[in-house]
Amino acid sequence: MVGVFWKVSDDSDASWESYGKRDPYYGVLSDNKFRNQNLSEAVLAAFMESGESHIDDALKFAESNFGPLGRGRALDFGCGVGRLLLPLARRFSHATGLDISDSMLMEARRNAAQAGIKNITLARSLAELPQDDSYDFIHSVIVLQHIPTLRGEELIAGLLSRLAPGGVAMLHVNLRLKRGRIRALGSWLRRHFTLLNIPANLLGRRRWNEPMMQMNEYSLNRILEIGHRQGFSRMLVRPADLPVACQAFVLFRRD
16 A cells, blocks of 8 residues: 555556555445444444445436336446445346456455355456446446546446446536635645645544545536437436535436
8 A cells, every 4th residue: 555655646546456455445435434443233234225225216216217227237337345236236137346446346245245145247347348248227426536537438438338228327427526726736736746645644634645535527518428429319417416526427328
């Protein structure tokens, strides 16, 4: 983890793997109660139950707007420790989880085994999956915001290309961060000069070598343009206004 600070600019993949090794549940939901030292059976149960509730809401919203979904294959991009992947596996014939962090995937595999869930596939990227695999439901939440925007747009295009006929993709993005110029400048400096994370962490009462979590903004027009280029005629935006950012779920239906 110390090696993260030897890089001049922040590497979001390396930072995410560091969270996977040291604090995987906090990496997924950044609340101190999910730090490793605070985890208990009750806290873990609440963490996993939040995934069940989220997937129930997501599917209800998708089907209320686009009609019934096939329940064959689902894909969770940025699956982390399996908070949403396991609920998807309970509701679909098969669920695939993608995550760039090997440590996160190991934890997801342990959680699936403990829950007796076997109908899952875990991989680091779309490139590791069969090219002809398609999915009835593709989902991602609080993931793309941590990925640099241009790369994130490429990932969105790749995910949409795997959507099966009649399928729905539901992708969560930051549209605008609510921060002043000083905080924006501080984030830019930390991102491009990682040694500045040390004083920032000490001021924030975090571990001195905790890596940065990037927070990136996406253009809604650009995302809709990606969908349009891939032939989607049915797209829907579900806004979410939070204290830290204006966010949205963007939904795509493959006719």
